[in-house]
Amino acid sequence: MRRKLAAGNWKMNGTGAALAEVTALAAAHPAPAVDLLLCPPATLVERMARAADGTAIAVGGQDCHAAAAGAHTGDISAAMLRDAGASHVILGHSERRTDHAETDAIVRAKTEAALAGGLIAVVCVGETEAQRDAGQTLGVVGSQLTGSLPEGVTGATVVVAYEPVWAIGTGRVPTLAQIAEVHDFLRAELVARFGEAGQGVRLLYGGSVKPDNAADIFATSNVDGALVGGASLKAADFSAIITAL
Numbered sequence: 001m002r003r004k005l006a007a008g009n010w011k012m013n014g015t016g017a018a019l020a021e022v023t024a025l026a027a028a029h030p031a032p033a034v035d036l037l038l039c040p041p042a043t044l045v046e047r048m049a050r051a052a053d054g055t056a057i058a059v060g061g062q063d064c065h066a067a068a069a070g071a072h073t074g075d076i077s078a079a080m081l082r083d084a085g086a087s088h089v090i091l092g093h094s095e096r097r098t099d100h101a102e103t104d105a106i107v108r109a110k111t112e113a114a115l116a117g118g119l120i121a122v123v124c125v126g127e128t129e130a131q132r133d134a135g136q137t138l139g140v141v142g143s144q145l146t147g148s149l150p151e152g153v154t155g156a157t158v159v160v161a162y163e164p165v166w167a168i169g170t171g172r173v174p175t176l177a178q179i180a181e182v183h184d185f186l187r188a189e190l191v192a193r194f195g196e197a198g199q200g201v202r203l204l205y206g207g208s209v210k211p212d213n214a215a216d217i218f219a220t221s222n223v224d225g226a227l228v229g230g231a232s233l234k235a236a237d238f239s240a241i242i243t244a245l
């Protein structure tokens with residue numbers, strides 16, 4: 001049985017004042033029936049981890065370098081995130097794939113580094129609108145999944161997030177049938193490659209999840225939770241999504 005996961009991606013939002021949202025969220029969910037994860041910008045990881053200490057909220061980074069250390073100005077390693085109190089890291093988010101030209105091979109190398117550093121990797125895949133319109137969705141997400149995941153993946157080490165690029169931050173959401181089609185496909189791909197371990201890998205949906213559409217999305221086949229951007233910034237919104245899980 002896969003435990004559900006509500007994960008928040010703060011992207012490049014938030015300074016110290018925003019940590020009040022963490023305190024409010026923890027107070028609203030002292031013993032949640034689902035796992036909770038917040039991924040703030042790197043500058044807040046350590047402070048958020050301290051604010052979340054003793055609560056049900058886990059903290060993650062939004063990226064890590066594939067190397068363990070070295071001459072990579074501006075980057076952070078998996079070990080640094082761990083040291084700051086993170087347990088997870090988002091990898092291969094479409095904004096990273098676009099803004100930083102991250103290929104599947106790069107995402108795979110980062111995932112290997114994250115796992116070696118003791119982090120759980122939340123690996124993102126998703127098609128553009130043009131790719132969906134061209135009927136390429138399953139081919140695209142299948143090849144991203146194959147290329148981005150290393151060998152030996154299990155539910156304890158990796159979470160996969162399906163995030164259609166055209167749904168991120170746009171208020172547009174695929175139909176439930178479209179979400180089910182992709183999630184069922186990803187599950188089959190995971191099981192084909194990793195065997196029984198593939199059944200344990202949680203599949204999150206991400207892209208304009210809001211309090212008013214969360215319950216329907218969470219009731220969809222092979223959806224084990226959500227990766228939430230904008231609606232994770234305010235405790236009240238994220239809390240309503242968590243309750244819908």
Ligand code: PEP
Nearest residue numbers: 168169206207208229230
């Ligand atoms: C995201 O950042 O991963 C995301 C899904 O954003 P939003 O919920 O704002 O669409």
